[in-house]
Amino acid sequence: MKIIHSLFVVFLSAIFLSSCTEQKEMSSVNPVNWQKRSAELPANDSLTKAKSYLGIYSEIYSTSEHNTHDLTVTVSLRNTSAEDFIYLTKAAYYSTSGELIRTYFDYPIFIKPLETVDIIIEESDNTGGTGANFIIDWLDDSELTDPIFEAIMISTRGQQGLSFTTQGKRIQ
Secondary structure: OHHHHHHHHHHHHHHHHHHHHOOOOOOOOOOOOHHHHEOOOOOOOOOEEEEEEEEOOOEEEEOEEEEEEEOEEEEEEEOOOOOOOEEEEEEEEEOOOOOEEEEEEOOOEEEOOOOEEEEEEOOOOOOOHHHOEEEEEEEEOOOOOOOEEEEEEEEEEOOEEEEEEEEOEEOO
Protein backbone atom coordinates (compact mmCIF):
# COMPACT_ATOMS: atom_id res chain seq x y z
CA MET A 1 0.00 0.00 0.00
CA LYS A 2 2.85 2.38 0.82
CA ILE A 3 4.43 1.70 -2.62
CA ILE A 4 1.14 2.48 -4.37
CA HIS A 5 0.83 5.72 -2.39
CA SER A 6 4.43 6.70 -3.29
CA LEU A 7 3.81 5.92 -6.97
CA PHE A 8 0.62 7.96 -6.88
CA VAL A 9 2.50 10.98 -5.41
CA VAL A 10 5.23 10.65 -8.06
CA PHE A 11 2.60 10.39 -10.81
CA LEU A 12 0.74 13.51 -9.61
CA SER A 13 4.02 15.41 -9.27
CA ALA A 14 4.99 14.52 -12.85
CA ILE A 15 1.62 15.71 -14.15
CA PHE A 16 1.89 18.95 -12.17
CA LEU A 17 5.43 19.69 -13.35
CA SER A 18 4.67 18.94 -16.99
CA SER A 19 1.60 21.20 -16.93
CA CYS A 20 3.70 24.04 -15.50
CA THR A 21 6.20 23.93 -18.36
CA GLU A 22 3.66 23.58 -21.18
CA GLN A 23 3.22 26.89 -22.95
CA LYS A 24 -0.18 27.78 -24.28
CA GLU A 25 -0.22 28.94 -27.90
CA MET A 26 -1.37 32.53 -28.09
CA SER A 27 -4.49 32.93 -30.20
CA SER A 28 -3.19 36.28 -31.42
CA VAL A 29 -0.61 34.48 -33.54
CA ASN A 30 -3.09 32.36 -35.52
CA PRO A 31 -6.72 33.38 -34.82
CA VAL A 32 -7.97 32.76 -38.34
CA ASN A 33 -6.82 30.39 -41.02
CA TRP A 34 -5.82 33.16 -43.40
CA GLN A 35 -5.02 30.66 -46.17
CA LYS A 36 -8.72 29.82 -46.46
CA ARG A 37 -9.31 33.50 -47.26
CA SER A 38 -6.59 33.82 -49.90
CA ALA A 39 -7.75 35.33 -53.18
CA GLU A 40 -6.46 35.33 -56.75
CA LEU A 41 -6.57 38.79 -58.30
CA PRO A 42 -6.59 39.27 -62.07
CA ALA A 43 -3.50 41.02 -63.47
CA ASN A 44 -5.58 43.72 -65.19
CA ASP A 45 -7.71 44.57 -62.13
CA SER A 46 -8.69 48.24 -61.71
CA LEU A 47 -8.29 48.22 -57.92
CA THR A 48 -5.70 50.62 -56.51
CA LYS A 49 -3.46 50.17 -53.48
CA ALA A 50 -4.55 51.79 -50.22
CA LYS A 51 -3.16 51.75 -46.69
CA SER A 52 -4.61 52.43 -43.24
CA TYR A 53 -3.03 53.03 -39.83
CA LEU A 54 -4.72 51.68 -36.69
CA GLY A 55 -3.32 52.62 -33.28
CA ILE A 56 -3.84 50.06 -30.51
CA TYR A 57 -2.78 49.60 -26.90
CA SER A 58 -1.79 46.17 -25.58
CA GLU A 59 -1.05 47.92 -22.28
CA ILE A 60 -1.72 51.36 -20.79
CA TYR A 61 -0.15 53.28 -17.94
CA SER A 62 -1.86 52.96 -14.58
CA THR A 63 -1.18 55.28 -11.62
CA SER A 64 2.34 56.14 -12.89
CA GLU A 65 4.76 55.59 -15.74
CA HIS A 66 6.13 52.59 -13.85
CA ASN A 67 2.86 50.65 -13.65
CA THR A 68 0.98 49.32 -16.64
CA HIS A 69 -2.32 47.56 -17.11
CA ASP A 70 -2.47 44.81 -19.78
CA LEU A 71 -5.40 44.80 -22.21
CA THR A 72 -7.07 42.34 -24.57
CA VAL A 73 -7.28 43.82 -28.07
CA THR A 74 -9.83 42.95 -30.74
CA VAL A 75 -8.89 44.34 -34.16
CA SER A 76 -11.95 44.34 -36.43
CA LEU A 77 -11.54 44.33 -40.20
CA ARG A 78 -14.99 45.27 -41.55
CA ASN A 79 -16.39 45.19 -45.06
CA THR A 80 -18.97 47.98 -45.30
CA SER A 81 -20.30 46.91 -48.69
CA ALA A 82 -23.58 44.96 -48.73
CA GLU A 83 -22.86 43.56 -52.19
CA ASP A 84 -19.16 43.28 -52.96
CA PHE A 85 -16.13 41.52 -51.54
CA ILE A 86 -13.18 43.62 -50.40
CA TYR A 87 -9.55 42.58 -50.59
CA LEU A 88 -6.83 43.15 -48.01
CA THR A 89 -3.22 42.45 -48.96
CA LYS A 90 -1.34 42.75 -45.66
CA ALA A 91 -1.87 43.20 -41.92
CA ALA A 92 1.30 43.96 -39.95
CA TYR A 93 1.52 44.56 -36.19
CA TYR A 94 4.19 46.96 -34.84
CA SER A 95 5.40 47.76 -31.32
CA THR A 96 5.59 51.13 -29.60
CA SER A 97 9.17 51.47 -30.89
CA GLY A 98 8.11 50.75 -34.49
CA GLU A 99 9.53 47.22 -34.60
CA LEU A 100 7.55 44.64 -36.57
CA ILE A 101 6.06 42.11 -34.13
CA ARG A 102 4.26 39.91 -36.63
CA THR A 103 2.59 39.89 -40.01
CA TYR A 104 -0.77 38.13 -40.05
CA PHE A 105 -0.90 37.82 -43.84
CA ASP A 106 1.00 39.35 -46.77
CA TYR A 107 -1.03 38.11 -49.74
CA PRO A 108 -4.52 39.03 -50.95
CA ILE A 109 -7.40 37.84 -48.77
CA PHE A 110 -11.12 38.48 -49.18
CA ILE A 111 -13.77 39.66 -46.77
CA LYS A 112 -17.35 38.93 -47.80
CA PRO A 113 -20.06 41.63 -47.97
CA LEU A 114 -20.84 43.00 -44.49
CA GLU A 115 -18.46 40.47 -42.92
CA THR A 116 -16.11 41.29 -40.04
CA VAL A 117 -12.87 39.41 -39.45
CA ASP A 118 -11.14 39.79 -36.09
CA ILE A 119 -7.56 39.60 -34.92
CA ILE A 120 -7.30 38.98 -31.18
CA ILE A 121 -4.28 39.99 -29.12
CA GLU A 122 -4.55 38.33 -25.75
CA GLU A 123 -4.17 40.24 -22.50
CA SER A 124 -1.00 38.29 -21.69
CA ASP A 125 0.62 39.43 -24.98
CA ASN A 126 1.83 42.95 -24.16
CA THR A 127 4.68 42.94 -26.72
CA GLY A 128 3.09 45.87 -28.54
CA GLY A 129 3.23 48.16 -25.56
CA THR A 130 1.49 51.46 -24.99
CA GLY A 131 1.78 52.75 -28.54
CA ALA A 132 1.40 49.69 -30.77
CA ASN A 133 -0.18 49.87 -34.21
CA PHE A 134 -1.28 48.02 -37.30
CA ILE A 135 -0.63 48.93 -40.90
CA ILE A 136 -3.30 47.37 -43.09
CA ASP A 137 -2.86 47.31 -46.87
CA TRP A 138 -6.01 46.92 -48.95
CA LEU A 139 -7.29 47.34 -52.48
CA ASP A 140 -9.52 50.32 -53.13
CA ASP A 141 -12.47 50.36 -55.48
CA SER A 142 -13.64 53.93 -56.03
CA GLU A 143 -17.23 52.72 -56.46
CA LEU A 144 -17.35 51.12 -52.97
CA THR A 145 -17.24 52.57 -49.48
CA ASP A 146 -13.95 52.14 -47.65
CA PRO A 147 -13.58 49.27 -45.19
CA ILE A 148 -13.57 50.12 -41.49
CA PHE A 149 -10.65 49.11 -39.30
CA GLU A 150 -11.15 49.56 -35.57
CA ALA A 151 -9.87 48.17 -32.31
CA ILE A 152 -11.53 47.53 -29.00
CA MET A 153 -9.29 47.29 -25.93
CA ILE A 154 -10.72 45.79 -22.73
CA SER A 155 -9.65 44.49 -19.34
CA THR A 156 -11.32 43.69 -16.05
CA ARG A 157 -9.78 43.26 -12.62
CA GLY A 158 -11.98 42.70 -9.60
CA GLN A 159 -14.78 45.22 -9.92
CA GLN A 160 -12.84 47.55 -12.23
CA GLY A 161 -13.37 47.43 -15.97
CA LEU A 162 -11.61 49.34 -18.73
CA SER A 163 -12.67 49.57 -22.35
CA PHE A 164 -12.12 51.95 -25.21
CA THR A 165 -11.92 51.97 -29.00
CA THR A 166 -9.75 53.38 -31.75
CA GLN A 167 -10.46 53.76 -35.45
CA GLY A 168 -8.11 53.38 -38.37
CA LYS A 169 -7.06 56.29 -40.52
CA ARG A 170 -6.41 56.04 -44.24
CA ILE A 171 -2.80 57.10 -44.89
CA GLN A 172 -2.55 56.29 -48.60
